[in-house]
Amino acid sequence: MKKVINNPGDVVEEMLEGIMRAHHGSFQKVEGVNGIVKKELKDKVAVVTGGGSGHEPLFFGVVGDGLADGVAIGNVFAAPTPNTVQEVAKTVDSGKGVLFIYGNYAGDVLNFDMAAELLEFEDVQTTTVKVTDDVVSAPLERKEDRRGIAGDIFVIKVAGAAAEKGLSLEEVTAVSQKANEHTYSIGVALSPGTIPDSGEPTFTLADDEIELGMGIHGEPGMERTKLMPADELTNQLMEKLLDESQLTSDDEVSVLINGLGSTTLMELFIVNRKVAQILDEKGIGIHDIDVNNYCTTQEMGGFSISLLELDDELKAYYDAPANAPYYKK
């Protein structure tokens, strides 16, 4: 795989330099670690997100007003170190506490938890919401074991808006946890992404094969099948999603069609057409649709569909203004 990089060991650092050069008006770099925080911090509960890099524009792309206050950035597909998380949290904490929001992966849990322990000694209060939106990654009985994928966006959006409104750490955490519980996602992979350091694709798929439910690091999904028409594929994914979410015609959702890297917006909109048709048929209300590349896996081919089941509280936070380099509302 050809990549526009220099030394593979330097990709994260050089990316960060490039990001800071483009966004020095709204970002500040946290010294000594791979962390970025908002330039102008407010006296409110802080929201910190993070994870491995390689999923750009997540997670740095949602650092901004009404969203996250800071981001801890790991190496490619590797959770950030505890000290990175720690320094970012210390920088954004106004004394009102810090909420960690990240996808539920062993590495992220281990590192954020260790950071939380260390922060206790420094009197920084933290809470955690692990995003677990990927419905195929564990059965319902082990919902808390599920992986976090593009649904991160919904949870961070709600958390950021709640924090902006001046809620307490406990309250922001509770509503973010609710947002996570109301978020259902499913993905599909067409082709792999490549880790810059190894130059190797993270998995292999035959020329006419796809994998339903595959995770954003190439974690196995529910089934390998032949490539099929977009409508049929969307049908299969939506069936699983509606089955898991138990949405009915009383419900209203926000939809996110998230591209994984090399799948075009053209394809994503063809998928969106079918998703909307299916929701319309079931009488499920569509409050908003967002078709974008938020959570990528390098140049991986495929996409995910996420649904956020809204109630009045979540809807108000979803609709609140937000302004980050790669998310604006």
Next chain:
Amino acid sequence: MKKVINNPGDVVEEMLEGIMRAHHGSFQKVEGVNGIVKKELKDKVAVVTGGGSGHEPLFFGVVGDGLADGVAIGNVFAAPTPNTVQEVAKTVDSGKGVLFIYGNYAGDVLNFDMAAELLEFEDVQTTTVKVTDDVVSAPLERKEDRRGIAGDIFVIKVAGAAAEKGLSLEEVTAVSQKANEHTYSIGVALSPGTIPDSGEPTFTLADDEIELGMGIHGEPGMERTKLMPADELTNQLMEKLLDESQLTSDDEVSVLINGLGSTTLMELFIVNRKVAQILDEKGIGIHDIDVNNYCTTQEMGGFSISLLELDDELKAYYDAPANAPYYKK
């Protein structure tokens, strides 16, 4: 190449359905043709853009306040038909005239020109600015023959802001023409995109080869070379760009690093780091940097660098607010 589509002949129509379902709050479909215009039109000069589809989010993605009022959408890599352009123009015209802005390709010129002729009979006044930013596509003596690539964004941004300000058709055209003359772009291709209908890549490149200056439909560039480190590649591209633009330390620019499809934001920011270093070294002022995928070629690998040489007038229009699905300021 695996694509998430149904019948290849239906991709444009189905994409449009998906777009309209997502953006019915701000868009209206032009009946009978593949055109989209803003839902709420203003009493001002109208800006219409367009071109072949396959380059999403261009061109529909810049229909919005302070940008384009309407878009005429062609089949994949094929200019829109004259009647599409005509209907879009008629829908957005408030009587103050319509400015056409599109990339300078034979097909687009032929179809927009034919539309302009037909619109004359219907008393719709039109002017045209053809974007010719790709510096490698023709020598300086034949500057008017150059292709239009990601620089479209700069020209549409300026035009939209000028029209929003209430300028006359003549004035909006003049400042957009100036924006085009002040825009310099150069691209590089790493891997091809695929036309959904044929399933064939539009060109071939060896595993270790790249093409400097290649166009967004795979048109030949200035040189095929071996893959090289990002900094060296950026150096070579910037050398050509600075040579063409003759920028000096008195100048100030806005920068756009545009991804062509499957090249990751991580890579684009590594490129951006070097672009900024080079401009800093030369003492050329950087007013703004935008790293994004605006003008893609399906899942093509590669990117382009665009510079907009600012003066006070252009800077004011560049900084003016804008709000479209894929461009916000």
Next chain:
Amino acid sequence: MTATDVKKLDAAQTKAMILYAGEKIRENKPLLTKVDSAIGDGDHGIGMSVGFEKVEENLKDQEFTTINDIFKKTGMSMVQSMGGASGVIFGTMFLGGVKDLDSKSELDVPVLSEIFSASLDAIKQRGKASLGDKTMIDALEPAVNGLKESVTDSATLLEALKKAEENAADGVEKSKNYIAKFGRAKSLGERALGNQDAGATSVWIIFKSMREWVEQLNK
């Protein structure tokens, strides 16, 4: 009567001949796409197929009394459905020839020649290309010259179309050695040498299929 003697076609025959040419163009979609890939953006076959599908849809169930209407409807179908450079250019190849033509109910060699000379002029005016610029003109201009000679020679329709086809084929060959100036290949420069032009290839297929259709007439 054998095809060799045919001097003219009525409207229904003309319509059938054009529909047959459309079929052949669509059959050759992969070839046209391949040729366009080499030096253009690889969509010429797709565009021409879209156009001739629309032509078929619009002509099939309609009866025509004049040649003019057939050519006009063919051209309009292409212009309104194809887009791209070839939508306007090939649309004009049919539209441009009958724009100023008196109403004709039959297509004979002089009318054929008159139509395509006029459309050649219209294309040149619209697209600003000339012979040698590596466009469809490289096939159309020699084909038109062939038709004109056939008028002078009082050739039969088959002879005239044979000549046009041969000249077009020759033009396609020659286009390999031209440097592209127009269309998406315009900046390829010397690197386009050796590759024939996609639009010229379409022109050749159109004349070739018209010849085939007439040849098979009443065989």
Next chain:
Amino acid sequence: MTATDVKKLDAAQTKAMILYAGEKIRENKPLLTKVDSAIGDGDHGIGMSVGFEKVEENLKDQEFTTINDIFKKTGMSMVQSMGGASGVIFGTMFLGGVKDLDSKSELDVPVLSEIFSASLDAIKQRGKASLGDKTMIDALEPAVNGLKESVTDSATLLEALKKAEENAADGVEKSKNYIAKFGRAKSLGERALGNQDAGATSVWIIFKSMREWVEQLNK
């Protein structure tokens, strides 16, 4: 004195042994990455290399008087540079063992055994995995058991490390038949069968290289 007789290492030797293990881990980067690709996200070799590069950087030019400091610095270097699951887990493999250990200037079999038992406990507490969950514990726990037996048997350092290495290797083999519950492979279920765990492979390489280093001592 041959390696077979060695009963203990001083601080400088301990440092050299750990640096050697780091070298071997880095040599095996492609293997570790490949193993992680099959059922994880393919970055384990990269992370471990980053970690041991940092270890080398931090240990190389420094003199140590206690074993505790060497293990602590090794662990901290890994935790602070690697990230990922293995940053904390392998960091803890070195940090956790000396957290409550009295200051030691020499590394003998009892100390070695005490360190790695304590780190096994720390890892289990932190990561909540147990033997059979397809993690590095599948290699570390049997290795620790080997060390404990060696204490009882009053084995030499080489014998103890040989036993630990063998048990670790055996654990890696067995990990092929476990169903993953932790790490990025956690949702692979039965499909991970047949593939060994990446972290377990690293544990085996670490014990193997410690054995090699002691074996070559004063040969």
